[in-house]
Amino acid sequence: MFYHLYEMNHAMMQPWRAAVDATRLFYRNPLNPIANTRAGRTAAAWCEVFERATRRYGKPSFDLPQTEIDGKTVDVRETVVWSKPFCNLIHFARDLDEPRPDDPKVLLVAPMSGHYATLLRGTVERFLPEADVYITDWVDARHVPLSDGSFDLDDYIDYVIEMLHLLGPQTHIVGVCQPSVPVLAAVALMEGRDDPNVPLTMTLMGGPIDTRCNPTAVNRLAEEKDIAWFERNVVMQVPFPNPGFMRKVYPGFLQLTGFMTMNLDRHLIAQKDFFMHLVRDDGDSAEKHRDFYDEYLAVMDLTAEFYLQTVDTVFIKHALPNGTLMHRGEPVDPTAIRRVAMLTIEGENDDITGRGQTRSAHDICTSIPEAMKAHHEQPRVGHYGVFNGSRFRREIAPRMLDFMKARSTFAKAKGRRKPAA
Structure with missing residues (x-):
């Protein structure tokens, strides 16, 4: 009402x-x-x-028609290369005169937490001169008819796995904030299945891997209320005449x-x-x-089932760090990750995801060799500054790109990765 x-x-x-x-x-x-x-x-x-x-305010546009590569202006085209009812995968195709094989293929998994993927416009803009960029463009739940079915955290993880299968084994995946949990879960499931399309690297930025570390106001609210409280107080039905009429959402x-x-x-x-x-x-x-x-x-709007499952799994039960996270009846085992290099990034002044919450991924992914792990804490930035702004452009993005390129070079030298059939 x-x-x-x-x-x-x-x-x-x-x-x-x-x-x-x-x-x-x-x-x-x-x-x-x-x-x-x-x-x-x-x-x-x-x-x-x-x-x-x-x-x-309607959905903004990325508005990135050009980028500059090696001092030359290059046109950029947005193309949808994969589509499902709740998400489109956008490729920022650069019109290059010559191929750039050393540029990493980056899959940016944007947050599904109320804002559109265009919140990462600055992230995409910074990567374009040095990377082949793809981004998840999540669809407003109030625009998705009930006939298209439901969408929960399990579906989110399935979407990530499908995208990695589409892009192939040379991909570098980046989970920005909320997607850090489903991204890590998707990679763990793929490693457990010995999937040849696991990414080369996984970067987790300001993500709530373990919200028991330095809990913020957001974390404390989830701990103080049970899941029934959230269902009673924040879940509503989409009103007429929206296409998603009668769908239960978190507005x-x-x-x-x-x-x-x-x-x-x-x-x-x-x-x-x-x-x-x-x-x-x-x-x-x-x-x-x-x-x-x-x-x-x-x-x-977010679908009610996705929102409630995320609150219950990530913020109340802490299922991932506790080792109890399940995906369609299959246990998610972070210790299965052994071939994927991992970089975690946090902001010193983050008031959404407290310090240590993302770094805790290193404590649960114990099978990744130490030489394939890295952590960076950016001084004097908050949550938004982790993936956008001047310090991101000058200090964080170069570290991410260097990490990806180093891993790509190592993988090519070892001949470990071969394209899946």
């Missing part, structure tokens, strides 16, 4: 938003003499802040509310600063605010 009230509120606000937007255009019109006055800019600023605060707007209340003072200050930038006609600073919040406020 709450979801229906949310939708109704948006519908009721539409006339007001239209009127306020028209007023903003009036005060921003260069033909209007008031537009260049402080009073005109103040009125336009109030209108824009109101319009943006009441807007429903994106609830996820966004949780994220914003964790740092509410910071967001309120950002809105005040945005208003003052508009009044002062500081276009660059205002545009940076728009770019960030256009992405941050664009949210998607």
Whole structure:
């Protein structure tokens, strides 16, 4: 019922938003003499802040038409190479004059935690000059009809395995935040089956492998409530006329509310600063605010079965580090991983995934030789800075690419990897 009230509120606000937007255009019109006055800019600023605060943000685009390789501008095409009801696999195909065999093939598994895969736009942009990049583009659950079936954590793991089979044994897989658990589980299952398509490397970034290490506010909430509480309070049915009508979901707007209340003072200050930038006609600073919040406020619904299973398995039972994680009746054994090199990355100031939660993967993947393991903790970055921003571009991404290239070189020298039939 709450979801229906949310939708109704948006519908009721539409006339007001239209009127306020028209007023903003009036005060921003260069033909209007008031537009260049402080009073005109103040009125336009109030209108824009109101319009943006009441807007429903749609899925952003990656908007990466080009990259620069060896000083040359190269066109980039987004192509869907694999598709299922809840996910598309996007390939950022570079139009190269000559092949680059030493560039690693990277599968970025984006978080399915409320935001779209475009949250990793900066990650993709940084990798494009030196890697052949693929990314999981998860579909908003409210857009998936009930006839397409359900989607849970087991399905997520199956999707990852299918993608690795598609891309072949020379792939480097990267799990960003939430996917770290299903990525590690998928690799463990493939190793247990002696699958020839296991990736060369596995990089886990800010992922909740063991949330008992330095628990954050997110972890403590899960520990304080049982799974029935989450089912009663955050699971809702998609209202009409969305394609996923009647599907049970964890709505994106609830996820966004949780994220914003964790740092509410910071967001309120950002809105005040945005208003003052508009009044002062500081276009660059205002545009940076728009770019960030256009992405941050664009949210998607998650299927209820995936959300509840993830909360129960990862945050309440700690099934992976406890050795009790099951996938369709088959035990997930991290000690089976022996051929895949592993890199873990954490942020010093991460308030979503505490320090040590990702590094704990080294404690459970005991069969990986020490020479094939590495860990990096990035100073002075939070959760978002682990996979985006200036320090990611300058310090984290080069370490990741060096790790991948070194493993690729070693594998070629040993002749260990041969393409699967």
